Amino acid sequence: MDAVDVFSLHGRIRAWMIACRPAFHTVGVFPYALGALMAYHYTGRFGWLSWATGTLAVILVMNATHLLGECYDYREDSISWSEVPSRFAGGSGAIPKKMISRESAFYAGLASTVLAVCVGLFIWIVLDTGPWTIPLGVIGVLGGIFYSTPPVRWVSTGLGEIWIFICYGFLTVAAGIYLAMGQVTTLSMLVSIPVGATIFNVIFANEYPDYESDRIAGKNNLLSRVGREKGAWIYTLFSVAANFFFLVSVFAGVPRMAMWFYCLTFVMSVYCVQGFVRGAWRDRSKLESLCGLTIMVNLTTTMSYMLAFALF
DSSP: OOOTTTTTTHHHHHHHHHHHHHGGGGHHHHHHHHHHHHHHHHHHHHOOHHHHHHHHHHHHHHHHHHHHHHHHHHHHHHHHHOOOOTTSSSSSSTTTTTSSHHHHHHHHHHHHHHHHHHHHHHHHSSOOOOOOHHHHHHHHHHHHHHHTTTTTTTTTTTTTHHHIIIIIIIIHHHHHHHHHHOOOHHHHOOOOOOOHHHHHHHHHHHHHHHHHHHHHHHHOOOOHHHHHHHHHHHHHHHHHHHHHHHHHHHHHSSSHHHHHHHHHHHHHHHHHHHHHHHTTTGGHHHHHHHHHHHHHHHHHHHHHHHHHHHHH
16 A cells, blocks of 8 residues: 555545545445336336435445444454555555544544434435335444444454345345335345345455454454355355346346346356365465455446346
8 A cells, every 4th residue: 555645635535535445335335226226127217316315325334334444443454454465354454554543533433424324314304215214224324333343343243244245235225226116125135135145255255364363353253253164165155146046036027138247247256166165265366366356246246237227
């Protein structure tokens, strides 16, 4: 990571951009947009205001999750950055590199949470989006802010990855369609499974570069509990589930053109599975590639659905 001049305005802005990791917001923004496009597919209308305000709420919750993670994952992130840094693990490195302080990350995360709640109340009261608006928002906020924050700290319970599956799979797709048309369809729940399974693998794969530092710091995530060899089979299971349910969703009503968009995703998925099963994660450079491709599998899975519902 290049040095950042934290004493200049440009440097401070860059430091906060690094800490917030806006590029990773896509894994939440895309599924939410997918839900909104499914509503458009059903109704022929696109709710621009509910989509825009809902997207803002998703970004704020993710921002809070990232910043609170920077604060409370400080010990293991510092160990990770002191060894061999990875683009996909060890957090953003903003605190270990002294770009921002733990205290400022905490208060910025808290501010993002408060703003997310305010936006959610605006959506519910002003846009009158229905009784499930607040419950859906509460699940997202609780899943996000307590992912790394004590005393809950989902990431150290062995359940953090499942929370990611729920929040970045079912929840975002469900919120996108519900805020636009007032209901969650069976097809949207089916569609959320491949999205959730692939984001589960993103988080799980990103635990590989941090495996040693997490164990030293006592961060008992799922990979720390099962080990890297068994972890490869968990990764495989979720990859198989994602591909299987993508096919099921097409037969259940997703426009068939989605299969053509998904071809490259399937190839990348198979390549990643064979890499993890064959132990390519032992090679740091190969692991870096697998982590990057796993993110691409998630994003292109969601985009395959989005293109299908937007165009057909």
